[in-house]
Amino acid sequence: MAKLLRGAVERGHLVIGLGDFNMLPGSLLHRIISTLAPVRDVWRVMFPDSSLGPADYEAEKARGRPIPTAEYNLLENGATSDGVYNTWRWSSARQKQLGRGKTPEIVSPDTADPLGKRLDYIFAGSGGDREAPDNGKWVVKRVAVGMLDRHPELGCSLSDHFSVEATLSFQAAKPGHSNSRRRSASPKEISYPTGKDNLHPPDDEYDTHLQNGTYLQSPGPSEGRSSHELDDQRDALSTTRDRDSLPRQAYDEILAMIHKYTAREQRQRRWRAAHFYSWLAIAVGCLVAVWFVGPRPWASFVLMLASTLGLAAGTVDGLIALLFFGAELRALKEFEWEVMNAKAAAAGGGAPLVEDPPQEQVEDW
Numbered sequence: 001m002a003k004l005l006r007g008a009v010e011r012g013h014l015v016i017g018l019g020d021f022n023m024l025p026g027s028l029l030h031r032i033i034s035t036l037a038p039v040r041d042v043w044r045v046m047f048p049d050s051s052l053g054p055a056d057y058e059a060e061k062a063r064g065r066p067i068p069t070a071e072y073n074l075l076e077n078g079a080t081s082d083g084v085y086n087t088w089r090w091s092s093a094r095q096k097q098l099g100r101g102k103t104p105e106i107v108s109p110d111t112a113d114p115l116g117k118r119l120d121y122i123f124a125g126s127g128g129d130r131e132a133p134d135n136g137k138w139v140v141k142r143v144a145v146g147m148l149d150r151h152p153e154l155g156c157s158l159s160d161h162f163s164v165e166a167t168l169s170f171q172a173a174k175p176g177h178s179n180s181r182r183r184s185a186s187p188k189e190i191s192y193p194t195g196k197d198n199l200h201p202p203d204d205e206y207d208t209h210l211q212n213g214t215y216l217q218s219p220g221p222s223e224g225r226s227s228h229e230l231d232d233q234r235d236a237l238s239t240t241r242d243r244d245s246l247p248r249q250a251y252d253e254i255l256a257m258i259h260k261y262t263a264r265e266q267r268q269r270r271w272r273a274a275h276f277y278s279w280l281a282i283a284v285g286c287l288v289a290v291w292f293v294g295p296r297p298w299a300s301f302v303l304m305l306a307s308t309l310g311l312a313a314g315t316v317d318g319l320i321a322l323l324f325f326g327a328e329l330r331a332l333k334e335f336e337w338e339v340m341n342a343k344a345a346a347a348g349g350g351a352p353l354v355e356d357p358p359q360e361q362v363e364d365w
Helices: 002-010 028-036 042-048 070-075 178-183 205-212 226-233 249-291 299-346 359-364
Strands: 014-020 120-126 138-148 163-172
Touching: 002 014, 002 028, 002 120, 014 042, 014 163, 028 138, 028 359, 042 138, 042 163, 120 138, 120 163
Parallel strands: none
Antiparallel strands: 014 120, 138 163
16 A cells, blocks of 8 residues: 555655554554655644554553543544444443433543544645645645534444544645745644634635645745754654655564464465365265165255265365465565565665575475
């Protein structure tokens, strides 16, 4: 997915990748996408200090934050899953209180929400400003958790995940808008004001984007900002466009994950192949047994039925072992080769490509 996103951005498109990614912010998978593809997690653009997972997650505990409330998890942390507001995560006893004609339980916004986490993402990036950065930029104007309303009759949440929503707006360069005017916009004016409207309305549409939105890319030097001002905003607004390699430790994590999945696929292939050969032997045994059952047609029928159904199930597993798992293992081997090359290049710049996997891996395959 990171390669697809990167390729689309490099062709100059506005690229959006969104959905249930089943990963936590800052995790290995999150780092792969946000580092190897020039895209931003739009929630982190607006809320760079949002949580890294549920309260008992090691990375989140290391931050020393108190257990968030249900309201804070929605407004600041973007928790779309496992929160106390979502009835799909309630106990069976509480869920039985829901239904037609029943008064749904109201969850207080101050309720502690230790399990709420963000698994749903919108990644966005744009390559359209590369050739002519003064033509305009994309701005993240709003992000929010949505689908919070319950079913009008059943009183239950509409899904086991809330949605994540974002508004992206293209800020075209204002005609006659000089660099001196752009320089007057402070970093505070460019940051998102935590979901609340400004007290003073903007003078024009250009200032609206500056005051109520956050640039998807870093403001470039052409906008009149000094390098010192850019450094001050790097954490909140830096683009991943120029970072195309992961830390060495991350590559080791990816390789360990590949080896784990490879071992699992090999076990599954062996088990399914054994299932096929076992049923093949049983089917042959049933056919032989038919000769010895004598004048008992019901016994012949049972043996033939068992052999037919069992061999059909075994054949399905055999085809999966032969076709699916073989393709999976080849894909994992190719991916490992690619990651090892990337690791070598990141470690030594122009390091030569790794032509073959390690010998112990060859023996495993």
